[in-house]
Amino acid sequence: MPRVCGAVIKAKVPSSAPLNVSVDDVNDSSLTIKWKTPETVGSSGLSGYTVEYRKDGTTDWIVANEELTLADRYCIRNLTAGDLLNVRVVAVNPGGRSEPGVLPEPVPIRDIGDKPKIRLPRSLRSRYVKKVGEQINLVIPFIGKPKPALSWLKDGQPLDTKRVNIRNSDRDSILFIRSAQREDSGIYEMTVKVESFEDKATLAIQTVDLPGPPSSVKLVDAWGFNAALEWTPPKDNGNSDITGYMVQKADKKTGEWFTVLEHYHRLTATVSDLIMGNSYLFRVFSENQVGRSESSAVTKKVATIQKTGIVYKPPEYQEHDFSEAPKFTTPLIDRAATVGYTTKLLCSVRGCPKPKIEWLKNQMIIGNDPKFRQISNQGICSLEIRKPCSFDGGVYTCRAKNAQGEAVVSCKLEVKRTYLYITNKESQNFPGLSLKICHNLLYVFTTVCCKMH
Incomplete structure (x- = not known):
């Protein structure tokens, strides 16, 4: 190294x-x-x-x-x-x-293929409606590998490329019409194909326009203050169902048109409330989902409302007898009261003529006893018992009378006594008296006070 x-x-x-x-x-x-x-x-x-x-x-x-x-x-x-x-x-x-x-x-390098599948948008699964002159631009996605071959048909025939433009990509196909016309309505079929596999989707396109006027309209009859009309449907419905008609009238003197019926569905109509001595023309327009027809059908004959021969006879009405025997609509209800506390009994009655009201206690007329206060207003009857004692309990009756008869309603009133108690300690304030004698004296005192009230 x-x-x-x-x-x-x-x-x-x-x-x-x-x-x-x-x-x-x-x-x-x-x-x-x-x-x-x-x-x-x-x-x-x-x-x-x-x-x-x-x-x-x-x-x-x-x-x-x-x-x-x-x-x-x-x-x-x-x-x-x-x-x-x-x-x-x-x-x-x-x-x-x-x-x-x-x-x-x-x-x-494998050729991994996917079967072709068109994913038609939900909005195109039902009839697709556009007005004449509007733009149509529909995007329809699809899948498939390798890139599928695409084709379009309209009503089973190849598309007119002068009117319809098709733009395809790897994932969707676009159908484009710049200005829709009536002839663009139809059933469109899209096909995607990969080798021996294919998928198809159909969509219905409907282009609608204003309808034409009714084919004809005529004056059938004129009587009194009325005129009867009749007309036939339009020859051109605008590629859409007729949804109704609009009827107008015009006085020949003024020439102004006034609407008398709108969104009317029948082919006959009667125009009323016409003015005596005037002459009228009538016209009818057609309506569909786009709107009202640009022109109308006009009657050829004139409806003249005559001045003579009209006699008004007012209707005769039989006078109704409103007389009615008394009838209690709300009865008296059994109740309990406390000694010394004012209570009130209530009921309601109806009848014509207005019934006379009487109150009874144990089948005896109460009359003008100051302990009781009797009120009758708009059919509501009340009896107020001021500071009742145990002797004021019993059966109370309200009786209503008029020329047609009488009615009664009753209830039971129970007046409960309020007891006062003396303890052993308090009884020592009364030397020589037992606790039982003190209680008896207190009961007598309470009863006398109740009678004095």
């Missing part, structure tokens, strides 16, 4: 060849290979790898990577399906290139 000024200089030698060169993946346009690090890389280390390939039957090697790669995997791109490639990998270090690691056998 050479020496320079006493130092030993190591010679730079190439590394050994990359190991186990093999195919990792292959498709119709790329090839991915992988390998393992050489057994010896040299004292200066490894700078990288160069991947080279050539078509089978040729002698010139093509460098796949312009710059060295440090990875142990590389993808060769932009290949052509059907080619048979030889591939090798060279390790590079400061000592130079190694012996190449070569794939054992040539690799065929």
